[in-house]
Amino acid sequence: MKRTTPVVQQAEAYVFALLRDRLPSHYVFHNYCYAASVVDAIGKLAEAEQLDKEVSEQLMLAGWFLPTGYTETSADRLATSARYAVAFLQQQMVPQSFADRVAFLITAAQKPADQPAAAVLADAQHFWLAKKDFLQRLKLLFWEEQEANGTSEHSWMQQKLEELSAQRYHTFSAAQWWEQKRLKNLLKLKDHLAQTASQELLQTSDTHQAAHNVRWDVLCSEAQHVRSTSIALLALAVLACISGMWLLWSSSWGTGLSVAAPVLLAGGFANMILSAAALWPLSHHLEGGPRQKAKVPSANGRAARDLTGNSVFHAFGMQLLWRQRLVRISVIILIFTVALSLLLVVLALPVDKQ
Helix, strand or coil: CCCCCHHHHHHHHHHHHHHHHHCCCCCCCCCHHHHHHHHHHHHHHHHHCCCCHHHHHHHHHHHHHHHHHHHCCCCCHHHHHHHHHHHHHHHCCCCHHHHHHHHHHHHHCCCCCCCHHHHHHHHHHCHHHHCCCHHHHHHHHHHHHHHHHCCCHHHHHHHHHHHHHCCCCCCHHHHHHHHHHHHHHHHHHHHHHHHHHHHHHHHHHHHHHHHHHHHHHHHHHHHHHHHHHHHHHHHHHHHHHHHHHHHHHHCCCCCHHHHHHHHHHHHHHHHHHHHHHHHHHHHHHHHHCCCCEEEEECCCCCCEEEEECHHHHHHHHHHHHHHHHHHHHHHHHHHHHHHHHHHHHHHHHHHHHC
């Protein structure tokens, strides 16, 4: 039977306008093209199953109205689709029993049981399981449901594989035409999932390794900063000691300069010890390299990667923390030494003048 009978043709135009104006844009699977494909499959199955003209027309009308339920945020989309179909058919002045039958087919297609007409509609809805572009259509369905399910594509497809594996065609014609193709597509999906799982594992491993390397880069950068600061502090400490010794040698005892000399010597000497303590162990670790190579299998099991041990990372971090504290103490001592020396000089100036 052709789908261009008057009522079916008017239903097609009505559904096209309804979906164009009211269907949300993220419904990329259940749309007009899906309805048209379902109606084409219904025509083939109805002819093969030798259904009469009226039942075939009812099935085609049901096929057109299947996706209309997606225009509303309803928990029962099939009931919404059936309501749209009844309202349209009432406008077309068809018998109420005819409209009720179309609504029944829409809602009964999920569980056709012993209903031959509902079985045709149920099989027509799953025509795409046997198509060559099965995986592409499945990704469109994931895209459509992504906002609601909130899961990853791999997890969603794994769940769909289980659901679609339990799916069966109800009519002899559909089973004869599509069952073998459906099984081949499910095998392709299974292989696709195995491949994507391996890729996700590899990406996760690479991400973790990159994060680990970033942490090491941050630590090494901090270590270089501590080393540079320690060298500068050590140089200032040496300068303070030399200045203190020069003041002792060139000034008379009891003057302001001579009083400041022991302070410079003591502060400089303490600063030298702390700076050296902060510098020497750090340089040892930097030259020896904080990274310890641990052979572990890579994500794909084909090679081994050099990863930094967490224990080594923690030990190096703790040692760096102590070096930073030594540097801070050294800075405080240096500032205190210079300030106290200046203060003693200022206080001793009036005495020197007398």
